[in-house]
Amino acid sequence: MIPHYYQHFCPVKILSGHNALSNIPYEMDILGCRRAMVVTDKGVVDAGLINLVREAFAGSDKEIGCVFDEAPPDSSNRLVNKLARLFEKEMCDCFLAVGGGSALDTAKGANIVISEGTDDILSLQGNEIIKKDLLPMIAVPTTSGTGSEVTKVAVIYNEEKNVKMAFVSDRLYPRVAVLDSRMTMTVPPKLTAATGMDALTHAIEAYTCLQKNPIDDVFARAAIELIRKYLVRAVENGRDEEARLGMANASLLAGIAFSNSMVGMVHAMAHACGGVCHVPHGVANAILLPYGLEYNIPGIPCYIAELSGMLGGSIEYLEEKEQAMVTVSLVRNLLSRLNRISGLPVRLSEAGVPEDKLPAIASATINDGAMAFNPLEVSYDEALEVLRKAY
Amino acid sequence: MDDVLKRTVNQVRSLPGFPALQAGVKHVLCSTVLSVLGPAFEVVGRHVPEFRKEIESWEEGRRFSLGVLPNGPAITLEKRGSAIHYLGKGLKSPHITMSFKSYDSALLVLMSIMGSHQAFAENRILVKGDLAQTMEVNRVVNIVNAYLLPGMVVKKVLKRAPQMTLKSYINKGKVYAGLVPAVVRHLI
Numbered sequence: 327m328i329p330h331y332y333q334h335f336c337p338v339k340i341l342s343g344h345n346a347l348s349n350i351p352y353e354m355d356i357l358g359c360r361r362a363m364v365v366t367d368k369g370v371v372d373a374g375l376i377n378l379v380r381e382a383f384a385g386s387d388k389e390i391g392c393v394f395d396e397a398p399p400d401s402s403n404r405l406v407n408k409l410a411r412l413f414e415k416e417m418c419d420c421f422l423a424v425g426g427g428s429a430l431d432t433a434k435g436a437n438i439v440i441s442e443g444t445d446d447i448l449s450l451q452g453n454e455i456i457k458k459d460l461l462p463m464i465a466v467p468t469t470s471g472t473g474s475e476v477t478k479v480a481v482i483y484n485e486e487k488n489v490k491m492a493f494v495s496d497r498l499y500p501r502v503a504v505l506d507s508r509m510t511m512t513v514p515p516k517l518t519a520a521t522g523m524d525a526l527t528h529a530i531e532a533y534t535c536l537q538k539n540p541i542d543d544v545f546a547r548a549a550i551e552l553i554r555k556y557l558v559r560a561v562e563n564g565r566d567e568e569a570r571l572g573m574a575n576a577s578l579l580a581g582i583a584f585s586n587s588m589v590g591m592v593h594a595m596a597h598a599c600g601g602v603c604h605v606p607h608g609v610a611n612a613i614l615l616p617y618g619l620e621y622n623i624p625g626i627p628c629y630i631a632e633l634s635g636m637l638g639g640s641i642e643y644l645e646e647k648e649q650a651m652v653t654v655s656l657v658r659n660l661l662s663r664l665n666r667i668s669g670l671p672v673r674l675s676e677a678g679v680p681e682d683k684l685p686a687i688a689s690a691t692i693n694d695g696a697m698a699f700n701p702l703e704v705s706y707d708e709a710l711e712v713l714r715k716a717y
Numbered sequence: 718m719d720d721v722l723k724r725t726v727n728q729v730r731s732l733p734g735f736p737a738l739q740a741g742v743k744h745v746l747c748s749t750v751l752s753v754l755g756p757a758f759e760v761v762g763r764h765v766p767e768f769r770k771e772i773e774s775w776e777e778g779r780r781f782s783l784g785v786l787p788n789g790p791a792i793t794l795e796k797r798g799s800a801i802h803y804l805g806k807g808l809k810s811p812h813i814t815m816s817f818k819s820y821d822s823a824l825l826v827l828m829s830i831m832g833s834h835q836a837f838a839e840n841r842i843l844v845k846g847d848l849a850q851t852m853e854v855n856r857v858v859n860i861v862n863a864y865l866l867p868g869m870v871v872k873k874v875l876k877r878a879p880q881m882t883l884k885s886y887i888n889k890g891k892v893y894a895g896l897v898p899a900v901v902r903h904l905i
Contacts, residue, residue, distance in 0.1 A: 330831075331839045452814075452845040492848050536838035588838070695848040698837045698855065703877035 332539035335496055336582045338476045342505040342575060344567055347378055350464060351386035353502045354420060357462040361391040363418035365409065365433040366425045370468050371395045373512045379424055379466070391418040397429040400483040400490065403447050406435030413440060421463040423500070424509075426521075427472035427481075427607075430465050434480035434498050437461055448484060453494035465500040468509045470560075470573035471521025471608050473528055473581020475503035490601065492695060499585075505578060507571040515561045515668040518573075520608030522557040523664070525549060525577040526657075527592050527611040532583035534622060534629045535590040535699045545583035550636040552576035557660070561668050590700035591691070592618035595713065598690035603679045612664070613674055616657045617716045623650045625702040630654075674717045684713045743820035748790035748806075750827040751783065754861070755792040755803035756899035757892075761861045762800045764891040767879075768860045769799050771853070780804070781854045782811035785823040786843065791816070801857070803903060813846035813854055829866055832874035833858055864892045 341349050354362060366376060376393060383390055394409055413421075413436060423433035439447055441460045450456055465475035480493045513521070529549035532542050556572035563569070595618065596610035619630055631649035637656040644652065664670045671677040679687070688710035691697065697704060704712075729735065762768050775796045784791025793809040795802050808814065817823035822841035825831040833855060836842050844851050863871050863879050871878045879885070 329839070330835075331841075333840050451847065452843070453848075454843050455845050489847070489849070536834065537840075690849075692856075693849040693852045695852060697852060698834055701876075703875075 329537075329539050332537065332541075332586075334539065334541040334586045335478075336476060336499070336585065337496075337501075338499050338582075339502045340476075340505070340578065341502065342571065342578075344507045344571065346504050346506040347382040347466065347508075350379070350382050350422070350466075350502075350504060351388040353464060353504075354388045354462075357420060357464075357501055359388070359420035359462055361389050361416075361418045362420050362422040362464070363391050363413050363416060364393040365397055365421055365423045365436070366393065366395050366429050367397040368395055370425050370429070373468075375424065375468055375509055375512070378506075378508055379422070390422070392416040397425060397432040399428050401428055401432040401435055401481075402483040402485045403435075403491075404485055406432060406439055406447060406482060407445050409433075409436035410439040410445075420461055422466065423463060424466040424468060426467070426469040427474045430467070430472070430474035430500075431480045431482065433463055433465075434460075434493070435482045437463055438480070438493065438498075447482060447493075448491065451491040451493055454496070456493070456495040456497050458497075460497050462502075463500040464502045464504060466504045466506065466509060467574065467577065469513055469517065469521045470510055470570070470577040471524035473525065473577050473584065475500055475505075476578055476581040477585040479585070490597075503578060505571065505574040507567045507574065510560075510570045510574060511564055511567075513564065515564065516670055517608075518564065519557070519561045519664040519668040519670040520606055520612055521577070522553060522560065522573055522608075523612035523615065523661070523670070524608035525573070525580045526553045526557070526660075527596075527615050528580035528584040528589060529553070529576075530615065530619070530633060530657075531589035531592055532580065532587035533633065534619075534626055534701065535588060536701055537587040537699055538629070539587060542583040542587040545579045546587070547636055549576045549579035549583060550633065552579070554636065554638050558663060558667070561664060588699040589696045590618065591621065591697060591702075591704050591709075591712075594691045594694035594696040594700070594704075595687065595709065597694050597696065598687045599674070599677075599679060601690055602683050602686045603677075605674070605677045605679060609671055609677050610674075612661060612670060613672060613677060614712075614716055616654050616661070617712050619650075619654050619657065621704070621708070621712055622700070622702055623647060623654075674713065679717070681717060684710060684717065687713055740820065743824060744789060747785050747820060747823045747827055751790050751792045752806070752904070753896070753900055754783070754827070754865075755794065755805070756903050757861055757865050757896060758794050758801040758857070759803055760892050760895040760899045761864045763895065764888045765860060765864055768857065768864075771857050771860060772796055772799070772801060775850075775853065779813075779850065780809065780811040781813040781815065781846075781850075782808050783858075784808065784814070784816050785820055786816045786818055789817075789820060789823065805903065811846070813851050814844070815851065815854070816843045816845075817841060818843060829862070829870050829874050832876070833862075834876055864889050865896075
């Protein structure tokens with residue numbers, strides 16, 4: 327069905343390849359930049375990935391002004407202010423974010439502070455509040471899941487209020503996304519599985535939620551098909567270059583899809599699990615995806631049914647709701663397989679969620695912004711019931 | 718006949734000043750509906766228990782506004798005790814601002830042609846402030862709509878119409894009865 331109205335925007339230049347990093351200095355030249363601030367985390371540095379980035383700069387007239395490797399799992403307002411001051415002190419002119427979602431969000435947060443000329447990032451939370459153009463940012467993801475390299479969202483932790491704040495703006499898109507298969511080679515199997523399921527959840531929710539549109543459907547379909555082909559391969563053999571690049575592309579495609587189409591109740595519950603019990607985002611999405619799909623079947627059986635073909639299910643004549651249940655089974659089969667080969671949890675109880683925290687998670691779920699885009703209404707009691715099923 | 722009608726409409730539309738007139742009419746419509754919606758929060762809050770339950774956990778003094786960009790009409794409301802108070806027209810230092818990007822988008826929602834969830838999904842509303850609190854405000858807006866609009870319209874604009882019991886219908890009657898005096902009181 328063609329939507330009544332929709333928007334699609336993705337201004338990110340994409341470089342994808344087994345040695346794509348080597349083009350970064352050239353891209354900086356195009357952007358009119360000379361001195362990059364690398365924003366990353368200790369894990370990326372310890373894995374030796376920053377050395378690959380340094381090598382890419384060798385022999386060029388561009389330079390790395392500073393490497394900030396303190397990006398935490400949840401970037402805070404205090405940290406982005408600190409990073410912004412360092413950026414100015416080091417006289418850098420662009421950000422080179424290397425890492426998972428948090429490194430990219432940290433760079434986006436500091437970029438907002440610098441470009442808006444404020445030290446109070448809290449005043450800019452909401453959607454489309456940022457009015458000034460941001461400095462160029464080049465994103466190099468080191469996990470295949472968040473899709474942050476092509477999204478217009480940054481999540482920053484508010485230390486005073488103890489809550490996560492979402493910043494949504496078309497200005498938050500990085501200028502360039504660099505997918506290099508070498509950057510994800512060292513990701514362990516369980517994390518590869520969790521981040522891959524995160525990407526699958528992005529694509530599936532983009533395909534089934536209220537802001538679904540024909541352009542993002544194309545991206546979501548392509549992402550799902552790549553995940554079907556490469557996720558298990560990448561988990562089984564992390565050195566499989568083709569599978570790694572395939573998953574990096576899947577994550578990016580799913581990122582483009584959900585940055586425009588947004589996500590729904592699975593993400594709302596996963597955000598809540600992360601906020602209340604610190605369950606890793608990809609793990610929570612993986613566990614909750616089949617339950618969220620099941621909940622939404624009465625509202626959008628046709629869209630969920632269509633997913634079965636992309637996930638490798640046989641296409642035969644079935645009623646829509648039966649076909650939709652096939653989709654749920656296929657997701658469960660994939661989860662079971664990932665559980666066997668990597669130990670990815672398949673229930674909330676296995677992910678360290680205490681049962682008495684489920685009411686708090688349900689409360690946070692219905693207040694999550696993603697819930698606005700879910701096709702069906704979800705009350706507190708219904709969210710709690712879904713969480714109990716997944717427990 | 719159709720051709721004649723189309724030609725006439727086109728001629729009217731090409732009159733100098735027509736766009737300004739059209740914008741003026743849209744402004745008046747939006748402003749009028751918002752003038753009713755503001756007091757409606759107070760009246761629904763007085764008679765509907767689920768409304769009071771929904772705002773129970775809100776912090777005292779939370780202010781939110783609904784309006785139209787760039788300089789269109791807006792209203793501001795505030796939580797005080799167990800009620801929402803209408804502070805009148807304009808932005809009065811709200812913590813959360815929900816603004817329609819255009820008069821056309823505003824009219825779709827304010828005239829109950831489209832639900833607020835669909836307007837969010839279609840990028841018609843800009844939000845400034847805490848998104849979790851915005852979700853709470855949106856639930857309250859939905860309750861107000863459920864008690865303000867006829868059942869058939871409610872089914873169209875809400876993702877799920879609330880279950881109405883006999884008591885709910887009585888409360889809906891009380892809301893209708895109390896709305897006009899509340900609007901008049903705020904106009905005086």
